[in-house]
Amino acid sequence: MATQVHSEIVSEIPPNLFPAPAQPRPKPAAKTKKKLIRRTDRDRSQLTRRSFQAAFLLLNVWVGGIFYFWVRQFEPGGAPSSWQRPAGVEGWLPIAGLMNLRYFILTHRVPTLHPAGMFLLLSSLAMSFLFRKAFCSWLCPVGTISEYLWRAGQKLFRRNFLLPRWLDLPLRGLKYLLLGFFVWAVTSMAADELAAFMNSPYGVIADVKMLNFFRHLGEAGAITLAVLVVASILVQNFWCRYLCPYGALLGITSLFSPARIRRNPETCIDCAKCAKACPSALPVDRLITIKSAECTGCLECVAVCPAKDALSLSLPSLPRPKLPGLAPQPAKLPVWAMAAGIAALFFGVVGFAKTAGYWDSHVPRAVYQQLVPHADEARHPMPGEN
Ligand code: SF4
Numbered sequence: 001m002a003t004q005v006h007s008e009i010v011s012e013i014p015p016n017l018f019p020a021p022a023q024p025r026p027k028p029a030a031k032t033k034k035k036l037i038r039r040t041d042r043d044r045s046q047l048t049r050r051s052f053q054a055a056f057l058l059l060n061v062w063v064g065g066i067f068y069f070w071v072r073q074f075e076p077g078g079a080p081s082s083w084q085r086p087a088g089v090e091g092w093l094p095i096a097g098l099m100n101l102r103y104f105i106l107t108h109r110v111p112t113l114h115p116a117g118m119f120l121l122l123s124s125l126a127m128s129f130l131f132r133k134a135f136c137s138w139l140c141p142v143g144t145i146s147e148y149l150w151r152a153g154q155k156l157f158r159r160n161f162l163l164p165r166w167l168d169l170p171l172r173g174l175k176y177l178l179l180g181f182f183v184w185a186v187t188s189m190a191a192d193e194l195a196a197f198m199n200s201p202y203g204v205i206a207d208v209k210m211l212n213f214f215r216h217l218g219e220a221g222a223i224t225l226a227v228l229v230v231a232s233i234l235v236q237n238f239w240c241r242y243l244c245p246y247g248a249l250l251g252i253t254s255l256f257s258p259a260r261i262r263r264n265p266e267t268c269i270d271c272a273k274c275a276k277a278c279p280s281a282l283p284v285d286r287l288i289t290i291k292s293a294e295c296t297g298c299l300e301c302v303a304v305c306p307a308k309d310a311l312s313l314s315l316p317s318l319p320r321p322k323l324p325g326l327a328p329q330p331a332k333l334p335v336w337a338m339a340a341g342i343a344a345l346f347f348g349v350v351g352f353a354k355t356a357g358y359w360d361s362h363v364p365r366a367v368y369q370q371l372v373p374h375a376d377e378a379r380h381p382m383p384g385e386n
């Protein structure tokens with residue numbers, strides 16, 4: 001009887017109170033160092049990407065210069081100019097692009113004011129779907145200047161700084177909040193409200209107001225710009241990472257992209273060079289596929305990877321006949337294909353809009369003559385105003 005009670009009590013005692021005598025633990029198998037099979041191809045991704053960046057920056061400077069002289073001719077003391085208004089400036093009006101896209105979706109009519117902004121937005125969205133957020137790292141002039149600044153910071157301080165995770169994460173959410181606000185504001189407008197906004201004096205010369213903002217930078221504007229420049233020198237892609245709503249929209253689009261940076265753990269030697277090189281601070285060396293909306297398709301990680309076939313921008317594995325010893329391989333996107341795709345999307349969309357007569361805003365010159373000299377007086381129409 002006594003023995004039975006004793007055995008019941010013992011059976012209720014958690015076993016870890018009386019651990020079994022320690023057995024000698026088997027030694028963990030030493031991590032075998034993987035053999036590096038060095039890649040032999042010469043990486044041209046960064047030369048190609050930086051050439052695109054420089055060319056697009058120059059294109060923007062050229063377009064901006066022509067626009068400046070076009071605006072000056074309407075202002076007191078401005079010299080007459082034979083320049084036509086370059087519609088490409090509408091790339092700097094992403095909200096107008098978004099409004100026009102909504103107008104087009106609602107009415108199936110191409111808007112007559114600032115249509116180029118809509119076509120440029122469409123080409124960036126298509127780029128993001130096919131090549132991650134490639135617009136940001138291959139074309140965007142703000143992204144390019146941002147990159148020049150953090151590279152200067154790297155030279156100056158021998159490093160860039162990363163904000164602590166508790167600050168980095170909420171700050172990264174800011175750009176999505178801004179995007180959410182703009183999307184909410186645009187989607188809550190009906191087609192006639194959108195048209196009324198675009199046809200208001202403010203809507204017609206929104207591009208001139210944008211130019212004047214930079215021409216007559218006030219104290220608050222100058223301080224904000226200076227803070228952004230300093231922050232961009234210290235932190236890689238500060239504006240893009242935390243504040244750009246356009247990049248947020250492209251990032252969300254890129255989540256649906258079949259093209260991704262993919263790592264092959266069999267050929268990877270775990271050197272972590274890719275993660276160190278990633279301007280978006282993604283842990284490339286610890287993931288198999290980079291799905292993050294922060295990946296800009298810059299290919300910096302691919303450029304520094306020393307191992308053959310370890311890292312690439314690629315499409316998912318293609319179905320193959322099952323052959324013994326042949327694992328399905330992701331279909332790599334070569335740099336030339338990415339570059340050609342980006343160029344084709346940009347020039348294809350712009351070329352289509354131009355040849356179809358959709359590129360330029362149809363505003364009589366007399367309207368500009370009347371509005372441009374008083375651009376600073378044009379105020380943002382309020383809801384309900386026509
Ligand atoms: S994962 Fe590679 S391609 Fe993507 S942002 Fe980082 S370095 Fe660029």
Ligand code: SF4
Pocket residue numbers: 263267268269270271272273274275284285304305306307310311
């Ligand atoms: S760079 Fe990244 S993918 Fe390439 S071998 Fe090193 S850890 Fe692997």
